[in-house]
């Protein structure tokens with residue numbers, strides 16, 4: 001019986017998916033602290049958490065049966081990934097489940113800012129009837145400049161073109177242009193030619209403060225700026241100055257260098273109180289659809305890992321996906337990545353006349369992950385010998 005412990009009120013879709021496999025699922029609505037988790041994790045094969053539960057090395061030491069951890073969220077900073085890899089415990093998250101939600105928020109903001117809806121809305125609530133069309137535009141025919149053409153940037157590219165926008169993008173990596181999107185040779189080219197500039201870069205250290213006064217000065221007068229990527233990327237004083245000086249006609253910001261810790265804490269920012277500026281509390285990916293998708297995605301990853309041992313998209317173990325064939329036994333060998341491990345495993349198998357039908361190895365940093373499919377039987381001695389290898393971190397046998 002596979003025992004599953006789900007913390008922090010994980011979505012019902014995930015519970016249903018895991019129960020459908022016949023797993024014994026225990027759901028807890030809150031996070032657990034380290035001491036409580038150490039007690040509850042014993043005998044658990046799959047642990048599901050969200051952002052508040054810390055999975056420390058001490059928790060992993062106490063987890064005598066743990067096979068995988070599902071982070072039912074995007075970030076995995078709350079898990080000691082190195083300690084998990086050292087125990088051969090795979091960690092999975094849901095990096096793409098909220099992509100569509102971020103894209104839809106960006107589209108809605110591009111339209112709202114281009115039509116100056118925030119000002120019209122504020123005027124109406126203050127009792128001011130102002131029917132003027134000044135500064136209000138259609139987005140059709142305007143040029144959207146996407147900085148960072150990854151999961152979110154590419155999906156936004158497709159939707160924006162479908163709404164009649166022209167799309168340019170700039171990415172530091174080589175990226176295939178989708179549909180009619182134009183790849184800019186430099187960030188400067190994008191800034192000088194776009195009516196709307198939207199940032200979808202990742203949070204690598206080099207991106208801290210990468211968009212500031214120089215970049216705003218390059219943008220077209222009266223253009224619009226969005227940041228739904230990372231708070232550290234943009235200099236907010238420079239953004240405020242660009243708005244106040246009329247370089248920018250509007251902005252939407254969802255992420256901030258310093259975000260309040262809890263609901264109700266004061267939000268402090270240079271951007272408060274400015275006209276035609278939409279401020280949202282880091283909700284780009286926060287929709288009920290994204291939550292449900294996260295539940296499905298991570299639960300599926302855990303189930304596949306239990307049955308097949310494939311590690312595609314694991315955040316801490318090497319990625320290996322070997323298609324499963326009927327009637328085979330599968331040996332999964334997590335090991336310390338030193339030269340000669342594969343040869344040693346295969347010589348043990350050969351000595352015992354084990355017939356290898358398929359095999360795949362991948363390494364990542366300190367660890368290697370080897371899947372071997374075998375037909376026919378194997379003796380316990382084979383497994384004992386593999387377990388006894390100095391480099392072996394963990395051995396699982398799946399059939």
Ligand SMILES: NC(=O)c1ccc[n+]([C@@H]2O[C@H](COP(=O)([O-])OP(=O)(O)OC[C@H]3O[C@@H](n4cnc5c(N)ncnc54)[C@H](O)[C@@H]3O)[C@@H](O)[C@H]2O)c1
Nearest residue numbers: 148149150151152171172173200201202203228229284285
């Ligand atoms: N607001 C939210 O709630 C929310 C939700 C999900 C994701 N995000 C953030 O959105 C961003 C994009 O997510 P994604 O899934 O598309 O990421 P991704 O990794 O798929 O794409 C990022 C792209 O940016 C490019 N890039 C990195 N630095 C660059 C630079 N300086 N100039 C040009 N290109 C650069 C990369 O090459 C990559 O193609 C991430 O920072 C993510 O954390 C925010």
